[in-house]
C-alpha cells in the first residue's frame with residue numbers, strides 16, 4: 001500500500017479505538033441508554049478491509065458494529081448521537097448501538113441476530129451483479145456466527161451464483177463466553193471455504209497491513225467477477241462480551257499476550273518503519289482524532305431528544321407509511 005493509504009488506515013483505527021474508549025468511560029460515568037459491544041482489539045480488521053471499499057460498496061455488520069461503521073465512513077457525530085439516543089443519531093435514535101445503519105455510505109445495517117448479515121450480504125451481492133456497476137458487498141461476522149445455518153446458506157448461494165461478496169469472519173476467540181474451539185471442530189474457519197468451492201484464507205487480524213493486502217485481493221476478485229472469498233481474521237476482543245461483562249472465562253495472562261500485538265501500536269510502528277511517516281504526521285492524526293471524538297460527545301449531548309411520536313414515521317402499514 002502507499003503512504004496515503006497507510007495513514008488513512010491508521011486514522012480509522014485511531015477513530016475506532018478512541019471512540020470505543022470514550023464510550024466505555026461514558027457508560028461508566030453517566031446514564032446511557034441500552035447496551036454496547038466493544039470492538040477494541042479488533043480495529044485492524046474493519047480498517048484494513050474497508051480501506052479497499054468505495055462509498056457505494058456495501059457492508060453488513062454485527063452487534064459489535066461501531067468499528068465497521070466508522071471504517072466504512074459513517075459520520076462519527078451521528079454514531080455518537082445514536083449512542084445517546086438523540087434525534088441527530090444516524091438512525092434518529094430508533095436503532096441504538098446494535099443497529100447502526102447508514103445507507104448513504106453503503107452500511108446496510110448492524111444486525112444483532114448472530115449470522116443474519118451473511119445472507120443479506122449475499123442478497124446485496126446479487127444486486128451488485130444485477131446492476132453491473134462493479135460494486136461489492138462485504139459481510140463482517142464473528143466465529144460464533146460461522147456455526148449458524150445462515151453462514152452456510154449465505155456463502156453457498158454466493159458461491160453458486162459467483163456473487164461479488166467477501167465474507168469476513170472475525171475470529172476473536174469467543175462467542176459470548178464460549179471458546180470457539182468448544183463449538184467448532186477445526187482450528188481454522190477459513191478451511192470451510194473448500195466446501196463451497198471458493199478461496200479461503202486465514203489472516204493475522206492484528207496486522208492491518210496483512211488484512212489490507214488479503215482483502216484487497218478478495219475485493220478485486222469479487223469486482224472482476226471471480227466470485228466470493230472467505231477470509232478469517234484471527235483477532236481478539238479486549239473487553240468483555242458486552243457493556244460490563246467481566247470475561248472471567250479467559251485464561252490468566254491471555255489478554256496480556258494479545259495486547260503485546262496491539263493492532264494500533266503495531267501499525268503505528270510500521271508507519272515509521274516502512275511508510276516514511278514522520279512523528280509530526282502521526283501525532284497530528286492522534287490529536288485530530290481525539291478532538292473529533294470530544295466534539296462528537298458535545299454534539300450528541302447538545303442534540304435534541306426524539307419526539308415521542310417520531311416512531312410513527314418508521315412504521316409501515318398495509319396502506320403505506322403511517
Ligand SMILES: Cc1ncc(C[n+]2csc(CCOP(=O)(O)OP(=O)(O)O)c2C)c(N)n1
Nearest residue numbers: 064112113114142143144145172174175176
Ligand atoms: C441467532 C442468535 N443467537 C444468539 C444470540 C445471542 N448472542 C448475541 S452475541 C452472541 C455471541 C456472538 O459471537 P460471535 O459471532 O463470535 O461474535 P462476537 O460477539 O465475538 O463479536 C450471542 C450468542 C443472538 N443475538 N442471535
Ligand SMILES: [Mg+2]
Nearest residue numbers: 142143174175
Ligand atoms: Mg467471537
